[in-house]
Amino acid sequence: MSRVSIVRGGDIRARTEEAIRRVGGIGSVVKRGDKVFVKPNLVDGAPFITGEVTQLETIEVLIKESFDAGASEVIVGETPTYRRPTETIEKYRRLAEDTGAKFLELNNYPFVEVEVKNPRFFSTVRLSKPLLESDVFINVPTLKTHAQYGITVAIKNMYGLIPPEDRMFYHYTGRVEEAIIDLCKVKRADLIVVDGTYTTLHLGPRPIEDFRETHRLDLTIAGFDPVAIDAISARILGVEPSTIRYLRWAEEDGLGISDLSSVEVTGISLEEARFGKAIGIAEYVNSRMNDFKIANFGACTGCLQLMMNLVHFLRFSGLSKRSLKPSKIICVVGPKARADEIKGMLDEGCVILLCGYCTAPTFYNGLKGHFVPGCPPSPEELQLKIKEIYGF
Numbered sequence: 001m002s003r004v005s006i007v008r009g010g011d012i013r014a015r016t017e018e019a020i021r022r023v024g025g026i027g028s029v030v031k032r033g034d035k036v037f038v039k040p041n042l043v044d045g046a047p048f049i050t051g052e053v054t055q056l057e058t059i060e061v062l063i064k065e066s067f068d069a070g071a072s073e074v075i076v077g078e079t080p081t082y083r084r085p086t087e088t089i090e091k092y093r094r095l096a097e098d099t100g101a102k103f104l105e106l107n108n109y110p111f112v113e114v115e116v117k118n119p120r121f122f123s124t125v126r127l128s129k130p131l132l133e134s135d136v137f138i139n140v141p142t143l144k145t146h147a148q149y150g151i152t153v154a155i156k157n158m159y160g161l162i163p164p165e166d167r168m169f170y171h172y173t174g175r176v177e178e179a180i181i182d183l184c185k186v187k188r189a190d191l192i193v194v195d196g197t198y199t200t201l202h203l204g205p206r207p208i209e210d211f212r213e214t215h216r217l218d219l220t221i222a223g224f225d226p227v228a229i230d231a232i233s234a235r236i237l238g239v240e241p242s243t244i245r246y247l248r249w250a251e252e253d254g255l256g257i258s259d260l261s262s263v264e265v266t267g268i269s270l271e272e273a274r275f276g277k278a279i280g281i282a283e284y285v286n287s288r289m290n291d292f293k294i295a296n297f298g299a300c301t302g303c304l305q306l307m308m309n310l311v312h313f314l315r316f317s318g319l320s321k322r323s324l325k326p327s328k329i330i331c332v333v334g335p336k337a338r339a340d341e342i343k344g345m346l347d348e349g350c351v352i353l354l355c356g357y358c359t360a361p362t363f364y365n366g367l368k369g370h371f372v373p374g375c376p377p378s379p380e381e382l383q384l385k386i387k388e389i390y391g392f
C-alpha cells in the first residue's frame with residue numbers, strides 16, 4: 001500500500017517539514033555522505049505568486065534537512081525555459097549560495113543516453129548527468145492542471161531533466177505522455193514533495209496578467225509513489241484520474257498505484273484537501289473562444305491534448321478570424337457523449353465535430369455530425385476534416 005501525506009497550513013516551511021515527517025522523515029531516504037539532487041519546477045522562472053514555480057521555502061527545507069541528515073552535496077537542478085534569469089531564478093541562486101547547495105541550469109551540463117527497460121515507447125532517453133550521478137533524487141513539483149495532459153505534478157516534472165531539443169521533439173511528435181513514463185522508469189524519485197501553495201492552469205510561458213486561474217491552496221503532499229501522488233493531486237484539483245492516459249499507463253507498467261482506495265493518506269483527508277475547481281482545457285477554451293467550443297464528456301488526455309492542438313491550428317491558420325460559414329464548430333469528445341446532452345449547446349448554423357472512437361455515432365448515443373475516427377485521431381485528420389467542412 002502506498003502512503004501519502006497531505007498537510008495544509010499558511011507557513012510553507014512548517015507544512016513541508018510536517019508532510020515529510022509524516023512519510024518517515026528525510027532520514028529514511030538521505031544517508032551520511034549521499035549526493036542529493038532536488039528537482040523543483042521552475043519552467044520559465046515566473047514570479048512565485050503565479051503558482052507556476054516551486055516556492056523557495058519548500059526547497060530551503062529540503063536542502064537544510066538533507067544536510068542535517070548527512071548529505072555531502074545538495075544540487076538543485078532544472079533545465080530552464082527562460083532566456084534570461086528572472087528574479088525568481090536569482091532568488092534560487094542566492095538560496096543555494098546561502099545554504100551551501102549548488103544551483104545548476106542543467107542545459108550547461110551533459111546529458112546521458114540511457115536504455116529504457118520495458119519501454120512504453122522510447123527504447124532510450126537522455127537524462128541529466130548530474131541527476132544520474134546522484135545517490136538520492138527528490139522530485140519537488142507544483143500542483144497544477146495542464147492544458148494538454150490533465151495535470152502537471154510528479155510524473156510530468158521529469159520533463160525538466162532532459163535536453164530542450166528532446167522536449168521539442170516529444171511535443172512535436174505528440175509523445176509527451178509516453179516520454180514521461182519512460183523517464184520515470186529510468187530514474188525513480190526517492191521522495192516526492194508537491195508544493196501546493198498555489199494551483200494554476202499551465203499553458204506554457206505567458207504574461208503575468210494571464211495567470212487568472214491561480215488559486216491559493218496552502219497544501220503540501222509528500223510520498224514515494226509518483227502514480228499515487230499524481231492521482232491524489234488530480235482528485236484534489238477536480239480532474240478525474242482515470243481520464244489521464246499516462247497515469248493509466250504508469251500503473252500498467254508497474255510505476256505505482258492509481259486506485260486511491262489502496263493509498264493510505266495521512267494528515268488531512270482527501271475530502272478536506274479537495275479544491276475541485278481547477279480549470280481544465282475545455283473550460284479554458286470555451287471561456288475564450290466564440291467560434292469554437294469543446295463539449296467534453298469524460299474524454300481522456302488523448303483527445304484533450306488534440307483540442308489544444310486544434311485551437312492552435314484555428315488561430316495560426318487564420319480560420320478563427322475570418323467570417324465563415326458555419327460560424328461555429330462544436331467539438332464533441334469523450335465516452336459519455338449523448339445527443340440529448342449537447343442539444344442545449346447548438347446554435348443555428350453550427351457544425352458538430354465528433355472526435356475519436358468514443359463519439360462514434362450509434363443508435364444508442366444518437367450522435368450525428370462529422371466523425372473523425374481514431375483513439376485519438378491524428379491531428380492531420382482532424383485538420384483535414386475542418387478544411388473539408390469549410391471547403392478549403
Ligand code: SF4
Pocket residue numbers: 298299300301302303333334335355356357358359374375376377
Ligand atoms: S477516443 Fe480514445 S483518446 Fe479519445 S477520449 Fe476516447 S479513449 Fe481517449
